[in-house]
Amino acid sequence: MRTTEHAHDRDDHSDPTLYRTPADAVAAPPEKLAYVVGFDPTAHRADALFTVGTDPESPEYGRVTSHAELPGLGNELHHFGWNACSSALAHVGHHHAARRYLIVPGLRSSRLHVFDTSPDPARPHLVRVVEPEELAAKAGYSRPHTLHCGPDGVFLSCLGGANGADGPGGVALLDHESFEVLRAWESDRGPQWFAYDVWWHLRQNIAVTSEWGTPSMIEDGLVPELLLGRQYGHSLHFWELDSGRHVQRVDLGDENQMVLELRPAHDPEATWGFANTVVNVEDLSASVWLWNREGEDFVVRKVITISAEPAQPEDLPPALQPFGAVPPLISDIDLSVDDQWLYVSAWGTGELLQYDVSDPFHPGQTASVRLGGIVGRQPHPAEPDIPLTGGAQMVELSRDGRRVYLTNSLYAAWDAQFYPAGIDPWMVKLDADTSHGGLSVDSRFFPHGPDFLGLRVHQTRLQGGDASSDSYCYRR
Template sequence: MSTSTGHDANACCGPGYASPEAAMRAPREKLLYVIGLYTGTRVDAPDYLATVDVDPDSPTYAQVIHRLEMPNKGDELHHFGWNACSSCHGDASAERRFLIVPGFRSSRIHIVDTGEPRAPRLHKVVEPEEVIGRTGLTAPHTVHCLGKEIIVSMLGDAEGEGPGGFLTMNQDFEVTGRWEAGLDGMKYNYDFWYQPRHNVMVSSEFGAPNAYYPGFRLEDVQAGRYGQRLHFWNFRDRRIERTFDLGADGLVPLEVRFHHDPDSSHGYVGVALSSNVYHWHKNDGGWQLDKVIQEEPAELAGWPIPVPPLITDILLSMDDRFMYFSNWLHGDLRQYDITDPARPRLTGQVWIGGLLGRGREVNGRAIAGGPQMLQLSLDGKRLYCTTSLLSSWDNQFYPELDERGSCLLQIDCDTENGGMRINPAFFVDFGKEPRGPARAHEMRYPGGDCTSDIWL
């Protein structure tokens, strides 16, 4: 397949896994890269990339074994991704080696070399002047490999307002411009995923950076400064073909996930504020979107409105059998069997922190925050979870994170019958970091993972 950029997507990135089935047979993960945050906390220090040992046979199991500090303070490292993924399996001249680590607030993009997996080093920094000067965009978020290019969703314009757009970089990590040919119908931007065999990319809407940076306000929702739309793009033409306006039932759609099977048109989006999940698939050549899960808010003393669960992250197992998502405010993490994609069936639930009080302690340890970012092992048996969302929102909803820091947990998943349990032997306490309490956010494996790999 060739993209409209003129690059052959089959000759870009390898070597990766030839198929999702091959990925599931990969050796067990031994390392996990985790974002560590000091932006917005009481600790005056740069954010960093932590390398965590997740090998149970290692003497440093469940410990941070390396910390790569960024050169500047105040970046708010958030989501990050690879220069290469499995969609480009077969090109022996390239490798999955460099992490693209954007600063959500600074719009600075860090390139990290993982050639020495246990001790990554900083390779290059793309300053915000180059990012804004070449694209007019700010607030980088999701990173995906795209042909010989890298594409990054950008949530704001130069002034921090919508609609944002998509930035492209080459494999020398130079900003080359913007990906999209137009933004008709798009008010905001956030996450995206593409499925080349269906010539489609799906993107979601969070809100204007100037709205969410200071913290959450209901007035901003009422003023339309948060999103409620899902966009289906013609991938080759780089234009939006269909927009679904979810209205009041779809406030703040965040993470989007296609099936890993490249032939499948099924996918899901988790809607944060409305606390529901929508399922999409092709229907007679078009796209059909249906709500398949609806969660209910809870009454809580001192709150002006019932507290929504707030779905913040969602992912699918590599075999497309299970879906997992986190409810950051309520404090539960859920597993659904999606063998029938249109009828998810709840098969597991654990409690980690949250405002409802059911997960205040996990295996005898006090938890600050709620279940948030997720990463699943390639074989589907180990789900990793961190508890920080965004610095200003952390400070607003979970002020105790400033004193305690957040944590990294492992949840063991039953891949035969469904079900989950929190592993009592694994607890990485980011409250005890050398510089002071830190907040853990997104995670990546050196060999690729369930939220970055796309197949052609």
């Protein structure tokens, strides 16, 4: 890992959205735009990148202001990210680092789409497509899922292998500026086979990866036999960030299926973070886990459990009727930039929960809001008579921690299993109390349905960065 303590003094780092410390990010001006990806689950229409106004003083607040369609069909846009973030202040690899390009993977197509937000951030335009053949030939991977800007390149987590191979999944490195695929990041993967998320503790030279499943295990929906057979991912992996060498696997127990999102502390001196598991096959609960370093090794412990909720079988989709309960299905978590608040999306029940994690070993719930849900279908206050489809799913948090954005689709094949009546797209904003805790739904902000051309919406990114896009290099 090529880093330098003095890289932040270089003249070429002039982008004000590359923040020296977490406190600088919190104090920066609020976002005026959000970027959201939408996809057509039938693959009959083009997927798109949407821009949404987030300035409450603007007449475009809460409105979709533009969209850019992708070439080709069947991409299934999922997670996406910036070419540059605050980590650029302490590593080389950028000549003119700027948070300018959005790299948007197609999870089903394995294509990478590069959008330029300059000269008009409200109207990104497509400038490059990296074809799946390049990803396969140069890195040995397919099904790109999550990406983060980091040392030596953009880290791109991928679920599948090349040329039809179901695995192993892993991490590809892309050039920060040309977006060419450089190579696979791993030098020694040890026992790691499944992939999902990748993050790190930059100053400690530690990377962390999580596990979902290979393409055959997810692309046609959740496979009950694999779930009950405890065959999905259930471990965290720790690595040397610079070398890509695997150093430790921690198994969370094979009853805890699908270890997904990674949210390391933003404090660059810290070595702890949160991960979530989707479902416990013994009681249908879901959980959040804390990793932290003790000596040379990492220890992982469960710190939050959310129980399943009883329900009448006739109110449930066929996949859940034998169980007579709604599993929470934690599908996303987000940690505020000041490391004080954790947000947990329970897609099954439609609940977004807020926790005070000022003591990360002992989180305390401070608020919750329900929107949608398999059984409850809680409405939005802007349309209180219309039950929402889908549930609180992807969550993104502003840098100052005061605004929480939610969307409602997980993955097309899984949407169909848990919400078989269909999912009408929506995006909501909640206002968060960052003093004592609390959440309230903003009734003015509710783009939905035809606003997104009927495409299902997944991840959100915020102009200038957000709580899950940056790693910081300096404490002060």
